[in-house]
Amino acid sequence: MQIRSRLTYQFTYLVSAILFVSYFIIYIFTQENYKDKFYSRLRQKANTTAQLLVNVNQVDSKLMGIIGQTNRDLLFRESILVYDLCNERIYASNDSINLHIDVDLIKQVRQKQEITFQREDIEVLGTVFATPQGRLVVFAGAVDQYSAENAKDLKNILIALFLLFILIVVLSGWFFAGQAVNPISEVIQQVDKLSPKRLEERLKSPDFEDEIGKMVSTVNRLLERIENAFKLQKTFIANVSHELKNPLTKISSQLEVSLLKERESGDYKKTISSVLEDTQELAAITESLLELNKLSLSDSQAGFHEWRIDEILWEARSLTQKLNSAYKVSIDTSHMPEDEEMLLIKADDKLILTALKNLMENACKFSPSKSAQVSFKNSGNSIQIFVRNEGKGIPANDLPYIFQPFFRGENTASSKGYGIGLSLVERIVQLHNGQISVVSVPDSYTEFTVNFAVASR
Template identity: 35%
Template sequence: MKIRTRLIILFTVLTIVILSLFATVIFQSAKKSREREYYDLLKKEALTKANLFFNARVEKQTLQQIYRNNRKTLNEVEVAVYDTAFVLLYHDALDIDFVKEDHRMIRDIYSKGQIQFFQQGWQVVGLSYDFDGRRYAITAAGYDQYGYNKSDSLLVSIFLVFGVSILFIVVAGIFFSRKAFEPVADMISKAKSISVSNLDMRLPGNGSKDELADLAGTFNEMLDRLESSFDAQKRFVSNISHELRTPLSTIITELELSADNGLTEQQYTAAIRNALNDSRRLARLANSLLDFAKASYDPSEITFKPVRIDELLLDARQQLQKADPTYKVDIHFEGDFENDEEISVNGNLYLLKVAFANLFENGCKFSDERQSSVSVSFGKDITLHFSDHGIGIAPDDLPSIFTPFYRGQNGSFADGNGIGLSLTQKIVGLHKGTISVTSTPNLGTTFTVMLPAIGPPVNSLLIKL
C-alpha cells in the first residue's frame, strides 16, 4: 500500500472517530437537556393541578374535562393525587391510568420528597405536596412526543452531516495528498530515468527548505558520489588495461621470437630473461592491485589491533631488502618510550607494512644512492618522516602524485605502475591518519605520515638504529 493511500485512510479514520465523538456528545447533551426540561414541565403541571384542586377547589369533573379536551390535540400530562393512606383523591383519567401507582411508589414520594423515572418511554415524577397541615402525594406522567421528534430529527441531521463530511474529507484527502506528493512523484519519475549512461542527471528541488528538498539534496549528493565512483572506475580500468597491455605485448613478442628455431642460445636466453622480467612486472602489478582492493574495503570489515610502529618499520625494511638487497633503509627514533602503548597504533599489520614498504621503496628507487630514511617522533600522534636525497618531484606533479596510475615527469627514472602512493594514502586514511609531501627537484623528497597513538606523549631522546 502506498504512503498516500495510507495517509488518506488514516486521516479518514481519525476524522470519523473525532466526528463520532463530537456527534455523540451533542446528541447525548440534547437528550439529557430534553429529559431535564420535560421533568421540569411535569413538575409544573403537577403543582398547577394540585393548586387548582386544593386552593381553587375546581371540581374534579371540570379538571378531567379539561384533560380530555387537551388530550385530543396534544399529549396532555396525566396527574394523580393521593393522601397518606394511599387513597386516590383525584386522577385525570383513571380508565387510562398509565403509571399504575402502588404503595411503594407513594412511600418513596413521602420519604424522598420527589422522585422521577422512565416507564416505557413515558417520564414520571412524584412530588410531596403540603396543604392545610396535611401531606399529599402527586404524580405526573407524560410522553414527550414533541421532544422525541426533535431528537429523531437531530439524529437524522447528525447522520446526514456525518456522511457528507466523511465524503468531503475523503475527496479533500485524495486531492491534497495528490498535491502534497506531486514533488515525490516527480522525483520518482526523474530517478527512474537515471542510469549508468546519464549519471549527470539530478533530482529537481522544490525551491523550499522542507524535508523533500533535503531528500532531493541527499539523493543528488549520493549521485555525485556515484558519478565520481563510476568515473574513477572507468579511469581505473583504462589504466589497468594500459599497464597490462605493455608487458603482455612484450611477453608475446619475446615468445614469438623464441618460437623461431634459428635463434642462437644467447638470443633464447635474452628472450626468456625479458619475458621473465615482464612477468615479474605483471606479478607486482597484480599484488599492488590486490593490496589496493584490500585498502578499499569497508573499515568495519578490516581487522584492527594494537601494533608497534618500530616492529612494523623493521619488518617493512626486511621485506624491501629481501626483494632488492641494494636498497638501504635507516630508521631513527626521536624520543624514548616506556611501554608498548606509547609506540603503538590501532591498525592492520599487513596494510601498514605495505604502506611503509611503499614509502621506503619510493625513496630508494628514485635516489642514486638507493637509500631512504625514516625518523619517528612520539606524542599524541606518532609522526613518521620518510626522506630521501633523490631526484625529487616536479612542482606540477605534486598535486597528482596520490592519484592512482599517475606517473610524473620522473617516471622514466625508475619502473612503476603509479599505484604505490595512492595505495599508501588509502591505508593511512583507513587508520585515521594523514599523509603529506614536500619535495625539491634534485634535492630530495619527504613524506610525513601522522597516525593516532594509543599511549601518552613521551620525552625526546635521539636513538639511531
C-alpha cells in the same frame, strides 16, 4: 498503492473518525438535554398541581381536571397523581392511564425526594411537595414525543452532514495529496532521464529546506560519488591496460624474434630469462590487484586488536631497510608520550605494517639520499604519524591523483613500480577509520601524515 491514494485514505480515515466521535457526542448530549428539559416540565406540572390542591380553597378534582384540559402546555398522554400523608391517592388527572403506583414506590420517593422511571412508553417523575400538614407525593408522567422526534431529526441531519463532509474530505484530500507528491513525481522524471552518459547532471528542487529538498540533495551527493566512481573506473581500466600491455608486448616481441631463425642455446636462455622476468612482473601486478580488490571488499573490523604503534613503526623500518641496503629510515621519538596507553590503536597489525612500509619505501625510493624521516606524536585522542623525505617532490598537478590505482606521476618514470602502493595505503587507513594527507614542496620535500584514533578503554 500510490502515495497519493494512501495519503487520501489516511486523511479520510482520520477526519471520518473525528467527525463520527464529535457527532456521536453531540447526539448523546442533545438526547440528555432533551430528557432533562422534559423532566423539568414534568416537575413543574407536578409542583403546580400540588400548589393548586393545597393553597387554593374550594378546588376539587373536577375543577383541577377542567384546569388541566385548558392548559396549553399539555403533554401527550399526560397523567398526574397526588398522594397524601397516608399514601392515599387524593388526585388523578387522567383515570384512563394507569402508572401502576404502589406503596413501596411512594415510600421510595419520600426517602429519595425525587425519582424517575419508565412505564412502557411513559416517562414518570416522582417528587415530594412539602406542606404545613406534611409532605405530599406527586407523580407526573407523559410520553416524550417531541424529544424522540427532535432526536430523529437531529440524527438525520448529522448523518447527512457526515456524508457531505466525507465527500468534501475525499476530494480535498486527493487534491492536496497530489500537490504534496508532485515534487516527488518531478524528481522521478528527472531520475528516469539519467544514464551513465549523463552522470554530470544533477536533480533540481524548488525548495531545498523541506524533506523532498533534502532527499534531492542526498541523491545529488550520491550521483557525485557515482560519477567519481565511473571516472575512477575508467582511469583504473586505462592504467591497468597500460601496465599489463607493456610486459605482454615485451614477451610477445621476444618470442617472435626467437622464432624467426635458429639460434644458439645461450640466446634462447637469455630470451627465456627475459620472458621469465616479464612474467614475474605480470604476476606481481596481478597479486597487487588481488590485494587491492580484497581490501576494497573488506569493511570488517571484527578481528581488530590493540597494538602499540611505535612497535609497528620499528618493524616497518626494519623491513624497509632490508629491501635495499641503501635505504635509511630514521624514527624521531622525541614526542613520544609517557603514557604507553596513548600509543595503542585498535587495528590489524599486518595491514598497518603494510601501509607504513609502503610509505617508508616510497619515501626512500624517491629521495636522492635514499633516506626517510619518520616521527609520531599524540594529539589528545589521536596519533599522528609523519613520513617525510627530501627530493624533487610531487608536482601540484599530480597531487589529486596519487592515491588512484596505477597512477604514476611524471617524476616516477625512472623508478620501477606499478602505482598501487599508495592506493593500498589509503584503503588500509580508511578501513581503520583514519585519515591520510600529503604536503609536497617541489625541489624541497614531501611529507605524508597519517592519523589514527587512540584505542578507547
